[in-house]
Amino acid sequence: MSLRSSGLRRMAAAMAVAGVLLSGCATEEGQSSSTGGVTTNAPPLPSPGTTVPGVGTYIPPTATQPPLTTQSYPHTIQDTNASKAVLSLYKQAQDARAAGHADQAEALLERALHIESRNPFVWQALAGAHMDLSQPDQAESAAQKSTSLARGNPYIEAGNWRLIASARQARGDAGGAVQAQARADEIARALSTN
């Protein structure tokens, strides 16, 4: 991943910087350039009271909200370039959940993950199926995984925080639930003001 700057690259960089300056929205050096839209930016926090084995003194940094851009994120899996097979399994899983067969939905979504193991929409739906099956721990983990893979998609992240809130509620962790719901609301607000 090494970037070797040649004279040409330097010129290109200069042009790019000039462009940024001209457009009047210079960003401060060192700020994340990978995040584009509304994001919560910090990884999903374990709820207070949850002990995570092996975590040393690491404390995730506090969220720094990057400016809202007009970058459009897919709202649903249908807006993505997911394969037909995954879309079909996802749809079948939705139907199964609606019909009260969450275990079947779970199996269908796991099949979808065999095909696209890093699809955040599928992980989110799996979290939902876990909630239906009264497995809040699994639901929270799957929602976290979905966020990890969401590339900052605020629609997915908001949905995951809502799932995490209800998972924590189901576990009897009211404080954690409020915290998660607040994150969901925060993203929703940012989206609505955009």
Add this chain to the structure above:
Amino acid sequence: MARKKPRSSFFSFLQSPLVRWLLIGLGLALSVGLLLFTLFLVKLDGDVRTRFAGVRWVLPAQVYAAPLEVYPGASLSLAQLRHELDRLGYRAGDDLTGPGTYVPTKGSLRIDTRAFAFWDAAQPEQRIEVQGDDKGIGGLRVMGSDKTLDLLRFDPMLIGSIYPSHSGEDRVLVKLSEVPPLLPQTLILVEDHDFYSHGGVSLRGILRAAFANVRAGHTVQGASTLTQQLIKNLFLSNERTAKRKITEASMAILLERHVSKDEILEAYLNEVDLGQDGPRAVHGFGLASQYYFNKPLNELQPHEIAMLVAIVKGPSQYNPRRAVKLVTERRNLVLKMMADAGNITPDEYQAAIQRPLGVTPGGGGGAARYPAFVDLVRKQLAGLYQEQDLTSEGLRIFTTLDPHVQEVLENRITEDVPELEKSRRMVEGTLQGAGVVTSVEGGEVLAVVGGRDARYAGFNRAIDTRRPIGSLAKPFTYLTALQQPDRFNLETPLDDSPVDLKLPNGQIWSPKNYDRQLHGSVPLYMALAKSYNLATVHLGLDVGVGKVKQTFAAAGFDDVPELPSIFLGAVDMAPLDVAQIYSTIASSGYLTPLLTIRAVLTKDGQPLNRYAFKLKHTLPEGPVYLTTWAMRKVIELGTGHWATTVLPPGQIYAGKTGTTEDLRDSWFAGFGGDRVAVIWVGRDDNKPTGFEGATGALRIWGKLIRDLNAKGIEPLAPADVDEVAIDPASGLRADPGCGETVTVPFIRAAEPQQYAPCADQSKSTPLNWIKSIFK
């Protein structure tokens, strides 16, 4: 008077007291005998009724691989698909002649799929045209319609069964109604011509056999009916005594009074002994079909049915894999009888006798194919179910084994281990190897090989050999350090200088670098990439043994001693354990207990248990991302660099070499975007092999990842990670004033603040940047 004399003398003879008593005695004895025999029959009758009603087939659990799923866009070439179909026992031909057949054409495969009851849905037989090329699958069309499919799931491969160890009795239960009619027809024709007319014992059969035997001068034909054979197999011993024969005949007659002919026939089809596979006894035609032909009974062709009926006579003598000539002769005799009886046409007969036996080589079916994997399944099941339930209830176990991945792993181990052995002129057969492949997300165990002879169901080195893991342990020390972003980042200079440690036993431990050199101050990531021992020990001591042990536990392995030697891998693990902890890193810090069993169904297809993906976020993503970045450097420029000669260019993989003292164990563990693979090479007697991780296991791993066509890592920095340009010379921040820069990830807010000497604009602003560029 004279005429009456004899009569009177006869009467007088009868009237003599002695004779009269004798007659009375005889009469009494006869009556008692008759009474006793009647009592015997009554008891036998009761016995037959209760014992037959109580016959519970020993139904070993059947173990299935993961089903092959085909969909548009799947990177499975048509040739590969064909290979997989062949392994499933599908037959290529010019026409679709029923389930389990396919027709290859240019650019497509027309397939008649088998119906299969998956735990989540029953899938009917379908005729599908799969279009594709040498790159992948294009589309799926339902034949005879315009309908297309998004996804097609094939029936899974039967890979083994959990049979009782004491009897070895294994079977696949069949119902008479599901059996191709030609099978019972042929069986009756050959074994018991009068089956439908006799009452359990056939006098005609006895006479016919006696005649044939006298004519031949020795026993060529048995006179036992199918009923008698069944009685003998079910309830009686093998001894050849008159008493047993009488009991057998009596029980046969009694059984016929209570049970229908079809029930007797069905029981016979499931009970008959049709071969021996090591400790496993092949019972019944259902299993025999899988065992000899690797396909279900209803797909057998006439010559195959004839062969199975032919070996009923004595499956150890008529072993189709050994006594090919003998079995072929008898099969052809059976075919002749079938043709004479009009059960097959003369044309079919002529075609059938030309065919070879067609039995699959080796142990047959999938049953003996994957001993190491089935061994793992068996061990995991033992903790979940009673032995009795596993061996007799006919449970259906659905596993994660991917036959394609398994085949690739087997090929690598069985080809490369002997090659490595040869390269060092070792005694043939002394070098061993084992490997495990799992999926990155979901933690499914896709393949397990327990030794260089992948078919040998012996010592399973992938699970049972726990060896020191050497430098495979290092990433966990680095990951522990990187969880303290205020103290450590990938560029933090580490001290690669001598270190003396006092052990609890008072001895001094002075580890050395592998190259016996001292490297001074090295960036943290480079110390891992080059696997420097001294820098690692310094780092480990700095963060503390306890914390490193915690990281191991969070990754999924907690049997780690709390000693500094763990920094350099004095931790004993099996390849499967290594796969567990590496998969936690590969899946961004989510611990997913490795899965081999996905679902368990009853014999009637009712779901009993399902084992879903279970994950837990145990290690923070940012530090895991950084550690993975350093492990990528292992391959890019470190000890794993050889792999770049075989891996597809442009794809990113991460891993770590491991070598133990005196070169006893050679390890490589690593991953791409979808697969985690662990390879171990060493000797069973634990003697030195002469291989480092890089010269032994890495060679197998690199080619394995290549052959698996494993996806590269998709570097997706977590939200709390920033990528910063660094001056490689100083490890400090670079700016456009620096010539060469490296982009290094840092936990946000923990990036180096200091600028490198080359960055003459240490307080860089956009304006200064521009100035510096145009200066």
